[in-house]
Amino acid sequence: MNQLLTKSMTVSDLASASRVNASAVRFYDKHGLIAGERTSGNQRRFSEEDACRIKVIRVAQRVGLSVSEISELLIDLPSKPSSAEWAVVGAKLRAAAQERIDQLNHALDDLTGPVQLCDVSNSVDSPEA
Amino acid sequence: MNQLLTKSMTVSDLASASRVNASAVRFYDKHGLIAGERTSGNQRRFSEEDACRIKVIRVAQRVGLSVSEISELLIDLPSKPSSAEWAVVGAKLRAAAQERIDQLNHALDDLTGPVQLCDVSNSVDSPEA
């Protein structure tokens, strides 16, 4: 069996591999964003899949998604996802990012566009009458 | 004198004009993001300029800037800014937005690009030996 696919990493293994704090790993686990298993002694164990999920989580956060939105993004992702299944997640993230970008550009256009919404200076009534 | 340029709006005037809560206006004032004056009785008074500042603040927040970053964005803006001075702020905001967008696209490319960083499935060692 592929060692990378077995749930053999501890919380701190995954944390250092993903360069996040162990407490963040527990936080993501508590919110169901990663797919850890438990040993008979109740300790968490993770695989590379969970490292990938954390990569997705970090990007999704930069896109501006909340934990519950990321949860919805990942809810359809099964254990041991195929390439195609990861690609679906990637596409959804790209779409979400593009939506944010479009909103942002729209807001910027409102601010600095043809109408000059923020220009209030010396033009509304005649200067010094 | 142009009525729009005098500091004659109260906190709630500005709040309703900007469609934010009065507490948000006080918050922005406390952090120096808007340029209110005080009456002899210590009450705040604002002009249209402050409504413009609040527009900038809201867009900047969507770009992802924190209050202290927005503070730096606005620190060079004088009282009664000219068109050109507003345009500088607009340009800085656009640049900040573009930077975020570029970072985001870079992160997305890392995630879903040619290398398929999140594809770990069935390909690292031979399937079932």
Next chain:
DNA sequence: CTAAAACTTGAACAAAGGTTGAAGTCAAGT
């Protein structure tokens, strides 16, 4: 002038996304 409405400050609370610490349990080396 007075009463009501709106203003002032400060402190407490909220939600998100964690971090830190305490007390106790598990796992790994010898």
Next chain:
DNA sequence: ACTTGACTTCAACCTTTGTTCAAGTTTTAG
């Protein structure tokens, strides 16, 4: 088997960006 380091949960705390509330002051309309 025992020790030590890493793990567990839970609760308290942190930062950001506000909101809400209480007690007291200012403004404004009559």
